[in-house]
Amino acid sequence: MLTKRIIACLDVRNGRVVKGVQFVDIIDAGDPAELAARHAAAGADEIVFLDITATHEGRGTLLDAVRRAAQQLFVPFTVGGGIRTADEAAAIFDAGADKISINSAALARPQLIGEIGAKFGAQAVVVAIDARRVPDRPIADAEVFVAGGRKPTGRRAVEWAREAEGHGAGEILLTSMDSDGTRAGFDCELSAAVSEAVQIPLIASGGAGNAQHFTQVFREGKADAALAASIFHFGIADVRTLKMELQRDGIPVRLPC
Amino acid sequence: MIAVVDYKAGNLTSVMKALRAAGADPVLTDDPTVVHCADLIILPGVGHFAATKVLEEYGLKTAIRDRIEAGIPFLGICVGLQWLFAGSTEAPGIPGLAVFPERCDHFEPGKKVPHVGWNSLSIRPESRLLSGIRNNSFAYFTHSYRAPVTNVTAAVTDYDEPFAAAVERDNVMGVQFHPEKSGEAGLRVLRNFLEWRPC
Numbered sequence: 001m002l003t004k005r006i007i008a009c010l011d012v013r014n015g016r017v018v019k020g021v022q023f024v025d026i027i028d029a030g031d032p033a034e035l036a037a038r039h040a041a042a043g044a045d046e047i048v049f050l051d052i053t054a055t056h057e058g059r060g061t062l063l064d065a066v067r068r069a070a071q072q073l074f075v076p077f078t079v080g081g082g083i084r085t086a087d088e089a090a091a092i093f094d095a096g097a098d099k100i101s102i103n104s105a106a107l108a109r110p111q112l113i114g115e116i117g118a119k120f121g122a123q124a125v126v127v128a129i130d131a132r133r134v135p136d137r138p139i140a141d142a143e144v145f146v147a148g149g150r151k152p153t154g155r156r157a158v159e160w161a162r163e164a165e166g167h168g169a170g171e172i173l174l175t176s177m178d179s180d181g182t183r184a185g186f187d188c189e190l191s192a193a194v195s196e197a198v199q200i201p202l203i204a205s206g207g208a209g210n211a212q213h214f215t216q217v218f219r220e221g222k223a224d225a226a227l228a229a230s231i232f233h234f235g236i237a238d239v240r241t242l243k244m245e246l247q248r249d250g251i252p253v254r255l256p257c
Numbered sequence: 258m259i260a261v262v263d264y265k266a267g268n269l270t271s272v273m274k275a276l277r278a279a280g281a282d283p284v285l286t287d288d289p290t291v292v293h294c295a296d297l298i299i300l301p302g303v304g305h306f307a308a309t310k311v312l313e314e315y316g317l318k319t320a321i322r323d324r325i326e327a328g329i330p331f332l333g334i335c336v337g338l339q340w341l342f343a344g345s346t347e348a349p350g351i352p353g354l355a356v357f358p359e360r361c362d363h364f365e366p367g368k369k370v371p372h373v374g375w376n377s378l379s380i381r382p383e384s385r386l387l388s389g390i391r392n393n394s395f396a397y398f399t400h401s402y403r404a405p406v407t408n409v410t411a412a413v414t415d416y417d418e419p420f421a422a423a424v425e426r427d428n429v430m431g432v433q434f435h436p437e438k439s440g441e442a443g444l445r446v447l448r449n450f451l452e453w454r455p456c
Contacts, residue, residue: 002376002416003395040440045375045397074275076397076438093268098438121267121304123371123399170399171373201373224369254375254395257440 003252004218005225006239007203008039008232009048012081015061018052019230033068039232040075043239043257047073048101048227051081052148063095070096078126080173086115093120101126101173104146106164107153113167123171126203127164131157131190132177139193149177157190158197171201173227179207183231186213191221203227211237211245218251259283259451260295262321264311267303272334275437279447289320297451298324301437302336306361306402307348309340322354330428330453332386338424338431339404347402356429357409361402365418371401372416378423378434378442384411386430386449387423394442396422396434403433428455 010017010032017029029035036047049069051062059082066079079092080101089100106113106127117125130149131142144155161172174194176187186207195202201224204217208228217223231237243253259276261283263269269285276283276299283299284291292298298321302308312318325331333341340353345361353361364370375395380387396414403420406413414422414433424431430450436443 002372002374005374070270070274074278074438074440074443094270096270096274098268098271119267123303123373124268170371199369200371201369224374257395 001252003045003254004223004246005045005203006043006214006242006253007046007048007225007227008044008239009050009205009227009229010035011052011229012049012062012065013052015065032065033072036069036077037072039239040073043243043254044075044232045254045257046076046078046225048078048080050101051079053082063091066092066095066097080126080128086112086119089116090119093124099124099126099170101128103128103130106167107144107146107155107160110163110167113164113169117168117170121170122168125169126171126173127161127169128173128175129157129161129164129194130175130177133187133190139189142190142193145177158193161194162197165198165200169200171203172198173203173205176204176206180205181230182207183209185209186217186221186223186226188216188221191217191223195222195224201225211242211249214242214246215249215251218246258291258295259297259299260292261285262292262298262300262312262317263287264300264308264315264317266305266308266311266336267301269301271435271437272299272301275444275447276451279444279451281447281451287315287317289316292317292320292324295324296329298329298331299450300331300333300337300340302334302340303399304336305347306336306339306345307351309336309353310348310351312340318354325356325429328428328455330450331430332450333431334437335400335433335435338421338433339402341424341429341431342404345402356426357407357424359405359407361404363402364416368417371399372403373399376414376416376422376434378412378414380412381410384423384425385453386425386432386446387412388449390442390445396432396436396439396442398422398434400433428453
């Protein structure tokens with residue numbers, strides 16, 4: 001049986017894993033290659049690096065971190081954050097990533113999805129969507145934001161997901177901005193709305209706080225995979241413990257792993 | 258010499274890296290004369306079946322067929338497995354190597370496609386390629402087309418329908434999953450292949 005994937009996400013800035021606390025302070029959480037290897041050993045089904053570096057020099061550092069992490073990773077490895085062109089994507093694949101994730105650049109020019117897909121396969125292109133509910137409106141009206149969630153686009157998340165699929169996206173990574181960082185659970189209603197609108201796999205993100213939240217997003221949220229960052233840091237919960245709880249709940253997971 | 262055939266489809270970094278981790282020193286090549294000298298041949302693959310037409314254009318198809326007939330071990334990965342069959346409905350005009358006479362087809366409707374993620378392997382105990390891998394171990398898949406279950410199937414995976422996760426007949430082997438992305442089980446598949454000797 002196809003299992004539900006648990007994806008560990010690392011925010012990388014200037015070649016280091018960082019973690020925001022209370023949405024403001026950024027604290028150093030370690031070496032990306034080392035943490036990626038640790039998550040994989042603990043049973044993460046995939047690893048995602050999200051680059052939050054702003055500077056050009058930092059991008060070179062990212063490629064080095066990707067290269068080092070890829071050396072010891074034998075599970076799928078996705079890299080996203082700031083990728084604007086097919087050439088930038090090619091450099092990241094060359095450094096050892098299996099998939100890239102694109103967000104703003106795909107919205108600005110959806111053809112980019114197909115251009116990267118033509119060269120590296122549709123399976124290698126993840127389209128990331130940051131969405132927020134619109135108060136007093138149905139879930140289908142949830143709006144897409146770009147620029148790290150600062151800029152509204154006027155696009156509806158469900159429609160954009162469908163369009164991205166039409167352009168050849170391999171998977172959708174959907175982050176609920178309302179839930180992100182709350183640890184109060186995923187936005188299952190939003191996840192289900194997008195998942196049911198597309199044929200390709202949906203990765204849900206934002207709001208993971210405990211195992212029950214994952215069970216909910218797989219059952220009610222119709223997610224094929226779920227991504228979490230902060231709960232896997234600092235030993236709050238490791239992936240194996242999480243998977244054992246999910247298995248007890250009857251969710252198919254890769255165990256032993 | 259271990260040849261990894263480059264037919265300009267997708268990213269081969271992960272395959273090369275995993276082979277090195279499995280103890281090999283692979284050579285990436287699109288040159289049929291190099292394939293003609295190879296002691297082991299690996300045909301990776303991501304993407305569309307149509308990409309395999311390059312194998313014919315570069316003269317690689319003939320080279321691979323000759324080496325297989327000479328008894329050289331061959332491993333096809335993902336589309337590389339499907340290419341061992343007569344063809345695929347993904348690209349009806351492009352014939353495969355036809356070592357196996359059946360054809361590959363799209364998954365039946367009614368579920369999400371592509372089939373992406375970790376799924377379990379029901380392993381035939383006599384498989385040499387999968388020896389030492391516990392039955393029901395997981396492997397990472399990403400594909401929309403699949404090969405049928407036949408008498409050369411070495412492992413079956415179920416995605417609402419059974420399909421061939423691995424094929425094996427003498428020196429010809431293939432895996433639908435990505436051994437380079439399937440953790441320890443995947444590395445074991447690669448090591449088994451690298452150590453393959455005629456019975």
